[in-house]
Amino acid sequence: MRKLLYSVATLVLFACGGEDTKQKDITINVDVPQKEEERAVSARTLKELKNASKVVYTLPSPVEMADILHETKAVYDVAILNDPNAIDNYITDFKRSLNLGVYFADLSFTSMFDYPQEAMKFMGAAQAMSDELNIQGVFTDEVMMRLEENMSNKDSLMDIVASTYMDTDLYLQDNERPIVAKAILAGAWMEGLYIAVNLKTESERESLIWQKIGEQKPALINLVKMLKECEDKQFDSMIVELETLVTIFDEVKLDYKSDTNSTDEASKTTTLGTSLKVDISEDTYKKIQAKTTQIRNSLTE
Amino acid sequence: MLRNLIILTLILTSLFTGAQNCNRMAKKSVKDLAPFRFNGTLHKVQLSEGESAEVSLVLRGGKKYRILLNGGRASGKLNFKIYDRHQALVFDNAKHDNAQSWDFKIKATQEYHLVVTYPSGDEGYNDTTMRGCVALAVGFLDDNPQ
Numbered sequence: 001m002r003k004l005l006y007s008v009a010t011l012v013l014f015a016c017g018g019e020d021t022k023q024k025d026i027t028i029n030v031d032v033p034q035k036e037e038e039r040a041v042s043a044r045t046l047k048e049l050k051n052a053s054k055v056v057y058t059l060p061s062p063v064e065m066a067d068i069l070h071e072t073k074a075v076y077d078v079a080i081l082n083d084p085n086a087i088d089n090y091i092t093d094f095k096r097s098l099n100l101g102v103y104f105a106d107l108s109f110t111s112m113f114d115y116p117q118e119a120m121k122f123m124g125a126a127q128a129m130s131d132e133l134n135i136q137g138v139f140t141d142e143v144m145m146r147l148e149e150n151m152s153n154k155d156s157l158m159d160i161v162a163s164t165y166m167d168t169d170l171y172l173q174d175n176e177r178p179i180v181a182k183a184i185l186a187g188a189w190m191e192g193l194y195i196a197v198n199l200k201t202e203s204e205r206e207s208l209i210w211q212k213i214g215e216q217k218p219a220l221i222n223l224v225k226m227l228k229e230c231e232d233k234q235f236d237s238m239i240v241e242l243e244t245l246v247t248i249f250d251e252v253k254l255d256y257k258s259d260t261n262s263t264d265e266a267s268k269t270t271t272l273g274t275s276l277k278v279d280i281s282e283d284t285y286k287k288i289q290a291k292t293t294q295i296r297n298s299l300t301e
Numbered sequence: 302m303l304r305n306l307i308i309l310t311l312i313l314t315s316l317f318t319g320a321q322n323c324n325r326m327a328k329k330s331v332k333d334l335a336p337f338r339f340n341g342t343l344h345k346v347q348l349s350e351g352e353s354a355e356v357s358l359v360l361r362g363g364k365k366y367r368i369l370l371n372g373g374r375a376s377g378k379l380n381f382k383i384y385d386r387h388q389a390l391v392f393d394n395a396k397h398d399n400a401q402s403w404d405f406k407i408k409a410t411q412e413y414h415l416v417v418t419y420p421s422g423d424e425g426y427n428d429t430t431m432r433g434c435v436a437l438a439v440g441f442l443d444d445n446p447q
Binding site for chain 1 (some may be wrong): 324327328331338339340341342343344345346353354355356357358359360361362363365385386391392397400402403404405406407408409410411412413416441443
């Protein structure tokens with residue numbers, strides 16, 4: 001009984017995980033000549049890392065994904081987003097959870113890219129889906145009123161989106177619903193990647209978008225680990241598809257070059273100096289685009 | 302039977318209150334991130350004394366991040382270390398007066414591992430579960446805004 005009660009207090013964020021499985025970068029070319037002292041530090045810190053009793057894999061939130069792509073100055077067609085009136089198409093809680101994540105991403109992108117009318121529709125869709133999932137106290141009348149009042153203020157809009165996303169996650173943690181929580185994260189990230197591979201820009205800026213997509217490789221690997229640790233059959237087919245996507249992403253070469261880190265004590269700021277070159281071909285990009293679109297459409301159909 | 306029910310009710314009430322307090326504390330961390338933009342993901346975990354948790358974070362190049370920890374009554378005593386993808390230590394707040402908030406300028410997108418450790422000798426703020434709430438909030442800004 002005591003164990004059960006303790007587990008009530010243990011947060012769901014960690015409920016699907018807990019095992020200490022560290023990521024190994026396979027295709028990364030590294031030019032880091034390690035000195036003896038550095039090797040000793042690495043060995044010591046590795047021991048410390050293994051002592052961490054709880055491990056959390058994170059993904060860029062919809063707000064971050066929207067920010068990543070907004071800085072490319074590309075545009076997208078609102079028509080590629082999910083239909084905000086498709087709520088009734090989703091019967092199971094699993095499908096509803098995935099698509100609540102999709103709607104969060106669509107809400108973030110429409111807010112970030114200045115489509116306030118569409119943002120309102122997606123907020124309504126997220127609210128309705130949240131009701132279907134019996135997630136309480138997030139999309140309150142007060143929140144919806146704040147949204148309407150701040151429709152023309154992008155920063156406020158993004159703050160409201162981030163806040164509702166956080167409150168949804170906290171609610172699910174407190175109510176021990178880890179599968180719903182993880183499905184929302186997965187749906188949101190997949191929709192973000194799907195929008196990314198369908199962005200339109202001038203041809204000379206295309207490579208910038210490809211690089212941003214290539215940089216998502218560690219996040220994709222984290223997503224697969226996170227879903228595997230849930231050990232829930234509902235994720236099985238999605239994991240198979242995502243592993244195929246990982247295989248395609250393996251063609252992306254992330255070439256890191258280490259540089260010195262520096263700290264400014266006065267401003268309490270540390271600069272982490274590693275640089276990165278992303279090597280991604282047009283052929284690889286097209287394969288990522290096709291597979292991502294296929295996976296995303298299987299979530300929203 | 303009645304006694305057991307009363308004990309169970311008291312424990313559940315305490316846990317519920319504990320969760321609410323933990324949420325309140327965690328949400329305060331988000332407010333403290335200003336002027337950085339909250340990324341939408343708030344991490345909170347309950348740790349016992351001396352226990353560690355690891356969070357893997359992908360930080361993006363060209364951004365400035367604020368990482369902020371709040372440990373309730375353990376605030377000021379939480380240790381956090383950041384390791385790069387080779388698991389080499391790149392930051393340890395023990396070398397900076399145990400600062401519970403620190404900013405990072407990121408040159409290139411990379412995965413980092415943040416390990417937070419609850420201080421030994423602190424029973425944790427929830428006396429029923431003997432575990433302490435720790436919140437981790439991350440905010441970001443453009444490093445060189447136009």
